[in-house]
Amino acid sequence: MRNTISNVPAGTIRKHRPVYQVALYVSLLLLLGLVVMYALGPQRANVMNFAYGTNYGDMFFFNKQLISVVISFAAFAACAIIPYKIFTEKYANWLFVGGLFFCFLLVALGMLGVSFAQETNGAYRWFYLGGLGSFQPAELLKFGILVFIAGFLGKRMRQGKINDVEETLIPLGITAAIAMFIVVVLQKDLGTGLALVAIVLSMLVVSGMRSDILWKILGVLLAAGVMLILIAPHRLERVMTFFQGDHSSASSMDSSSNTYHVQQARIAIGSGGILGLGIGKSVQVSGYLPEAINDSIFAIMGETFGFVGLLIILGLFTALLLGILHISARLPDPGLRLVAAGVFGWVASHVILNVAAMTGVAPLTGIPLPLLSYGGTSMLFIAAALGLVFQLSCYTSHKPLTEGKDSHADLSGRRRFGRTRYARGRRV
Template sequence: DQVKYLVITAVLLFFETRVNLVEVEKAKRPTGIWRILDAIAKQLPVILLVLGLSLNLLLAVSAGHSSLAYCQLGACRWLRLGPITIQVSDFLKLGVMLYLAKITADFQARGGFLEEAGRTTALGMLMQLLMDSYARIKGRKERDGVNLKSQADVSGRTAFSDQVNFSGNNYGFNQGFNTAGNSARVNGQGNSLMSGVAKILARGQASGWASGEILRKSYQFYAKFFGVLGISLFLIVVSQKDLGSAVPLGVIALTILFVAGIKIWKIMILFAVILALGVGMILSSPHRRERLFTFTGKGDATTDYHIENALITVGSGGLLGVGIGNNVQTAGYLPESITDSMFAVVSEMWGFVGAVAVIGLYVHLFMEILKVANTSENLYFRLVTMGVFAWLFSQVAVNISAMIALIPLTGITLPLLSKGGTSLLITCFGLGLVINISRFTSRTEISDDERNEEIKNNLRVSRSSRLGGRR
């Protein structure tokens, strides 16, 4: 079964690393089969999101009523499609990651996350309120023969004829506006003061209207973002009863928002909401409550079996391990020894040194992914890279922490080591995206170096010509 997934993964990685995502972003049209692949790559976020949602909905409908769904340990995570069995949540995580990265990058390109937008709108509304109040109170009588009506009209027209630009979007306000009302009059000493106030108020109104447009797009973005995230979490947690797979999805969403530039306190609020929902889901499920009681030391011998044998397996490896093929705990003692408990098996086989080496390899992989994200100038590529990082890092951290009893058991696999064809396929797909982005970044860095070298050569030639002219 694993051989089929290995072949599919190898073919997928070949095409994935060959398709030039940069040309897709620039709307270039290659010929032949690459045109089809580029067209697919351009709509990849939507395609994978629809695929993931469709598979999860099919699993939710067929669970308990059809042979398509395969359930184990109280969770229905797998879908039988002919000769293969797939874990549908992995497809959904990949699709959601790419879709959230795409809409976030598009929103940011249109001026998203303008922290001043809401404050500017509120300020414009407050100014308009004060302006109208002044017009009603002071505009009833004419004092000292000074009429500021024309001044206010001119101020309003001047302010509203400006073109307000927010990230490339022009919002033109070309209509006249009487900022102080038809009967606003003050004394001579307040003439220049009220003229300036009227101008400020008019500009505040224009900013408020423009900011209102930004806020409208902000609401649309957040509706898409949290709508897709909420539906995905519902399908995974409620329908499949798989709380562990929802952890990477939440981490991915928080990471994308953080990299895009949202304020930390907003992320903390979102994290608190997700944490509260997670605690509620744990307390509402007897099976999850047993895992929590086991972690706190209040479980019985039956519920403690998995975590106790995992600790025994990790500790029995010693410094250098028992060697390949000499494992004792995997002979029927350690549950899920080749899937969820793979890190414990590695620790027993290769010991403390082998476990540290595996962790070191993961750290090296994560550092390389972060390096690619840091050097990428395209926001969408950066968000995708950071999404892959958050996804893999959360799975590795949760799996290893569960095996050494730092957190309750969650059922999350160890990427690239645990058995699972779907996990291997989707993980390699994500890493293939990072490799593709890295190739583009490397070409950019090389071209920059060549450009810098060309500038230096031009400076040398210019300096030599000046010296020759002086002689």
């Protein structure tokens, strides 16, 4: 007689130790951002006090960043501990709809002239909450679209309908179009739109969708991107600035121009040399480089730590991204595999677009550098997404799985690769 003691089905992945390197890289980046803010905070406070008549103390920006880091690490821990199905199944729809709602509400209130939803730098991006800081609903939308689209595509993968036009491509296109319309057209936030595209495209590539369909989707996105640039003067100006380079001498002297921004970023990176000027010795943060502690933090770090320091920072991001890919490739569940892939696209798009803009390789997009730039909302939701990946790393298999294949088929052929990550019924 056969009796199964374990209640876990044969071939089911058993929870094991997480990939602690993810938590390590996140902690190092957050700590590095704090160190830099401690050094730059007094200079930034002096600039703000002189320019706007504020009365910020030397520790104002550091203290705010410290609070953001603590809250973000708490979000990382929460998403690493709370069962992932709470995010990926139970509340995925609510997170996505909530993100859309608050983004639309921000635009509506901004157009009505409500004081806490004003337009800034040509875009509606933040709810201003007084002493509590600000909230950027587009970051909630990124997290929402991550878990919602991953669940939708994961279900279609299990059904073998990932390439189906009516049941997959049309609903996906409508969902993405609604999100992009609110973010890019109404909010005028192309940077967030690019991040959303990166999240969804990363999931589509990993889903095993046919290459010809992927190329068609990419073509549609490129055409839409060109149209969105042409109809928006501020976006067209950024693109023209990028192609003109240093030839426009008049705009290069205007501190509000994109040319000036890029030139000062290059000066900051170049003046850092090999080893940098040292902590607390930045010149560009003293009012020369726009958004010095936000979008331009990479350039300031180049000035402070030099070329070697930038290589170390990029090395940390590369190690983190490779770790996320490693986890995604070994997750048997299609939906969870897509969550990890989407987080990869999210973080990678921010790093690539920010660094490219600061080095003059791509136009300015207003995207911050993950975990390092000053500000709480972006850091909070990226940390939460990385915490979710950290939890998912507890459910990986030993070897990479075939893209687009059903998880049950993948599992059945891999039971021989040891018992540490597979629970099998024991016979007595």
